[in-house]
Amino acid sequence: MLDHIYSSSPSPHLYLPRLLDPEAFKKLAPFPDIKVRAMGRSGRDLFMGEPGYDEVIHRDGYSDLYNLFTSAEFVSWVLSKFADDMHRYGCAFAAKDAKLMNPPFLETREALEHAPNVLDEKAPANELFNRFDFTIARGNYTSYVHLDSPRRVIGGLLFFSDAEEEGMAGGEFTLYRDLLFANDRSAHLPIPVKKFPMRKNTGVLFLNCNVGFHGPSRIRSIKGTRKWVYYSISSRNQVWQPHRLNAFYRAGLKVLRKLGMGAASGPRSKLEADVPGHSQ
Numbered sequence: 001m002l003d004h005i006y007s008s009s010p011s012p013h014l015y016l017p018r019l020l021d022p023e024a025f026k027k028l029a030p031f032p033d034i035k036v037r038a039m040g041r042s043g044r045d046l047f048m049g050e051p052g053y054d055e056v057i058h059r060d061g062y063s064d065l066y067n068l069f070t071s072a073e074f075v076s077w078v079l080s081k082f083a084d085d086m087h088r089y090g091c092a093f094a095a096k097d098a099k100l101m102n103p104p105f106l107e108t109r110e111a112l113e114h115a116p117n118v119l120d121e122k123a124p125a126n127e128l129f130n131r132f133d134f135t136i137a138r139g140n141y142t143s144y145v146h147l148d149s150p151r152r153v154i155g156g157l158l159f160f161s162d163a164e165e166e167g168m169a170g171g172e173f174t175l176y177r178d179l180l181f182a183n184d185r186s187a188h189l190p191i192p193v194k195k196f197p198m199r200k201n202t203g204v205l206f207l208n209c210n211v212g213f214h215g216p217s218r219i220r221s222i223k224g225t226r227k228w229v230y231y232s233i234s235s236r237n238q239v240w241q242p243h244r245l246n247a248f249y250r251a252g253l254k255v256l257r258k259l260g261m262g263a264a265s266g267p268r269s270k271l272e273a274d275v276p277g278h279s280q
C-alpha cells in the first residue's frame with residue numbers, strides 16, 4: 001500500500017517515508033492558508049465540512065492523498081499492521097472487524113469541544129471514520145505529552161513542511177515512554193524516546209493505546225510555520241479504557257505535582273494552556 005517501517009517501541013507506530021511520489025508531492029497546490037479559529041488544535045485548523053475544506057481536497061495532489069487515506073482499503077491495511085497490538089493493548093474491537101462508515105461520519109468542531117471522550121455511547125466501537133485536518137502552527141505551539149481522545153484508534157501526522165526550509169529548530173514529533181506508567185491514559189513522568197523531524201512528504205501513524213504518549217517537542221525557533229495534516233482512524237465510542245489508579249499511585253502523583261515534576265504539572269495541550277478543552 002505505502003512504504004512503511006513498523007516499530008513497537010516505545011509504542012506501536014508506522015513511519016511513512018514517502019506519502020506520494022516526490023514529483024507528485026511537489027505539484028501539490030500551496031498548503032491552505034488557514035485563519036485563526038476557536039476550538040481547534042493549533043488555533044489554525046481546517047476540518048472536514050467547514051468552508052473551504054472541499055475545495056482543498058479536490059485540488060490535484062491533495063485529492064490523491066485524501067482519497068487514499070480515507071479509503072476502506074487503506075484503513076483496513078493500517079489496522080492490519082496493528083492487529084496484534086490492538087489485541088495486546090485491549091482495543092474494544094479486533095482489526096479484522098473494522099468497518100469504515102459510509103457515508104462518513106462528520107465530527108464537527110462543536111462535537112469535539114462538547115464530548116471529547118465519547119460521541120455516542122451506544123455506537124458499535126468498530127464503526128469507524130477518519131479525520132484529515134489541515135493544521136498550521138507557529139512558535140507559540142506548546143510542547144506537551146498526551147494521548148489523543150480514547151475514541152481514536154490511530155492518530156498520525158502527515159508533514160507538509162520541512163524543518164530546514166521553515167527555519168525551525170525543535171518541533172519534532174516525539175514519542176515518549178512514561179517512567180511512572182499507570183495505565184490511566186495520563187503521562188506522569190514521560191521521557192522522549194524517538195523523534196521524527198518535520199520533513200515534508202513523510203508521516204507517522206501511531207496506535208493511540210494507553211502507552212501511545214506523543215507530542216511535539218518545544219519549537220525553539222521558527223521563521224516559517226509547521227504545517228501538517230492530523231490524521232485519525234476513529235470511533236464514535238471509546239475504544240481504549242483507562243485503568244483506575246490505586247491509592248498508592250494517587251498519593252505519589254500528588255507529591256510529584258507539588259514538586260512541579262512530570263507532565264502532570266503542565267498543560268496537556270496547546271488548547272488547555274490557553275482555554276479549557278482538549279480536542280484531538
Ligand SMILES: [Fe+2]
Nearest residue numbers: 147148155280
Ligand atoms: Fe495528539
